Amino acid sequence: MEAYSSLIMIIPMIAVFYFMIILPQKKRDKKTREMLNALNVGENIITIGGVVGKIINIKDDELTIETSIKRTEIVIMRWAVKEVLKSADI
Known part of the structure; x- marks a missing residue:
């Protein structure tokens, strides 16, 4: 049961990390690539x-x-x- 409680804590932390750090960086990278290709x-x-x-x-x-x-x-x-x-x- 303790293993599941640790897992239940880690999954939301990973989701928050993804939505606050990784996803915005991917959007910035895509915008930059599009700008460079359109020069x-x-x-x-x-x-x-x-x-x-x-x-x-x-x-x-x-x-x-x-x-x-x-x-x-x-x-x-x-x-x-x-x-x-x-x-x-x-």
Whole structure:
């Protein structure tokens, strides 16, 4: 009987852990994957390092972005994109 009481305590704890930690993380990961797969030339982005630029070329998992007034080109990996900026944010 004691084994069942321990099991009855553990199952709700696992369910709470799943719904509060694992499920929200899966949703965030899915949203990020969708955003990265939808990147297009001409979009303004911000990288995880804080660099802001405009995508000028996409080749597989590499993006070439143009930054600043001097038109400096930087090649970054697709996974390094933090977010796509809306035109109102620029």
